[in-house]
Amino acid sequence: MVTIQDIAEIAGVSKATVSRVINRTGYVNEKTRERVQAVIDQYHYSPSASAVNLSRRETNTIGVIVPEIANTFFGELLHGIGEVIDQTDFTSFYFDSDNNSDKEERAILALEQQRVRGLLITPAQDSDAAVNRRLYSYLERLNVPTVVVDRDFPGSKWDGVFFENYQSGYCAAEALIAAGNRTLGMITGDLRLKIARERYEGFLQAAQDGGCPVSEQHIYQGDFTIEGAYAAAKRMLESDDRPQAVLTSNNLTSLGFLKAVTEKGMQIGRDIAVIGIDHIPELDILNYGFSCVARDTVQMGRLAMQVLLERMQNPDKQRQICMIPHRLILKGSEKMDG
DNA sequence: GAAGTGGAACTCATTGCACA
DNA sequence: TGTGCAATGAGTTCCACTTC
Numbered sequence A: 001m002v003t004i005q006d007i008a009e010i011a012g013v014s015k016a017t018v019s020r021v022i023n024r025t026g027y028v029n030e031k032t033r034e035r036v037q038a039v040i041d042q043y044h045y046s047p048s049a050s051a052v053n054l055s056r057r058e059t060n061t062i063g064v065i066v067p068e069i070a071n072t073f074f075g076e077l078l079h080g081i082g083e084v085i086d087q088t089d090f091t092s093f094y095f096d097s098d099n100n101s102d103k104e105e106r107a108i109l110a111l112e113q114q115r116v117r118g119l120l121i122t123p124a125q126d127s128d129a130a131v132n133r134r135l136y137s138y139l140e141r142l143n144v145p146t147v148v149v150d151r152d153f154p155g156s157k158w159d160g161v162f163f164e165n166y167q168s169g170y171c172a173a174e175a176l177i178a179a180g181n182r183t184l185g186m187i188t189g190d191l192r193l194k195i196a197r198e199r200y201e202g203f204l205q206a207a208q209d210g211g212c213p214v215s216e217q218h219i220y221q222g223d224f225t226i227e228g229a230y231a232a233a234k235r236m237l238e239s240d241d242r243p244q245a246v247l248t249s250n251n252l253t254s255l256g257f258l259k260a261v262t263e264k265g266m267q268i269g270r271d272i273a274v275i276g277i278d279h280i281p282e283l284d285i286l287n288y289g290f291s292c293v294a295r296d297t298v299q300m301g302r303l304a305m306q307v308l309l310e311r312m313q314n315p316d317k318q319r320q321i322c323m324i325p326h327r328l329i330l331k332g333s334e335k336m337d338g
Numbered sequence B: 001g002a003a004g005t006g007g008a009a010c011t012c013a014t015t016g017c018a019c020a
Numbered sequence C: 001t002g003t004g005c006a007a008t009g010a011g012t013t014c015c016a017c018t019t020c
Helices: A004-011 A015-023 A030-042 A049-056 A072-085 A101-113 A129-142 A165-178 A194-209 A226-238 A251-263 A281-285 A297-313
Strands: A061-066 A091-096 A118-121 A146-149 A159-163 A184-188 A219-221 A245-248 A273-277 A292-295 A321-324 A326-329
Touching: A004 A015, A004 A030, A015 A030, A061 A072, A061 A101, A072 A091, A072 A297, A091 A101, A101 A118, A101 A129, A118 A129, A118 A297, A146 A297, A159 A165, A159 A297, A165 A184, A165 A194, A165 A245, A165 A273, A165 A292, A165 A326, A184 A194, A184 A226, A184 A251, A219 A226, A226 A251, A245 A251, A251 A273, A297 A321
Parallel strands: A061 A091, A061 A118, A118 A146, A146 A159, A159 A321, A184 A219, A184 A245, A245 A273, A273 A292
Antiparallel strands: A292 A326
């Protein structure tokens, strides 16, 4: 491994001069600069990141913790974050907490050891008060600019970028009623999560306001996973008293629901109507007319990273909460043909 | 006095060694 | 065995020195 000392010896200068050439600081004779640069190019030298961090007493690393890295939602979120990071000198460190608070805490500790400059985090959960207190204390101890993304947690004092959850549930129910459906049901997310409760409450309120109050029997609890939604949907579809139209709580819930519908030999739009929260691009590729309440997840990632950069530049500014608007996309699955 | 350069101090975690 | 100190790694930065 070539070091700055090697470059300095080969170029016949001190390592201070090499450092000035690399960083374009101080005075360096143009001929010396060219000579040093030629050696750097010849030996493909690049400074050791750990040594640079050591001497600068800081890193250029941003930590990102998401709860389900395999979920395309978080894939898009990371894409947006990466777009903004690419325009800076920062690099990123990604962790998947797997919706597990213990893993989340270990990730925060690892990021502390990495001396990250900032953190973007989607908390693993928000329902257990003791876990929330622990998360709070871990973030306080980390003591770097932090932005909470998608899932807020009680008592948070950090900047946040969230989705209009209540409104998305509300507008989905409105659309289902406007399409002529009279009995509505829902496969919820994990109702221990605030985002799931908000979607659920928005849905119930719109149904009430639209004169189609939702029966308790038509609420099936999922957990934001394909498996959970599939099991809930199977129970719903096998019931004698199933709703005409259904709201599915996120992209994975929609996929689990569609799997159950297909297995049952039923057709969306003929046997049951549905609107899902989250856009699923793969269904567009298959030309599957699936109505949804979409959110711009890539933009959410971009915005979260921008808020973090602002916080890093101005640590004393007021807490900032940004909401990502929802967008209703109707493609026919919200109504029955017949 | 400005330009150009080098030496040494410094960063922090780890390791090895001396000494009680 | 436990403790303290120095050296190490690969950079950056400050200050002193030389040259023009």
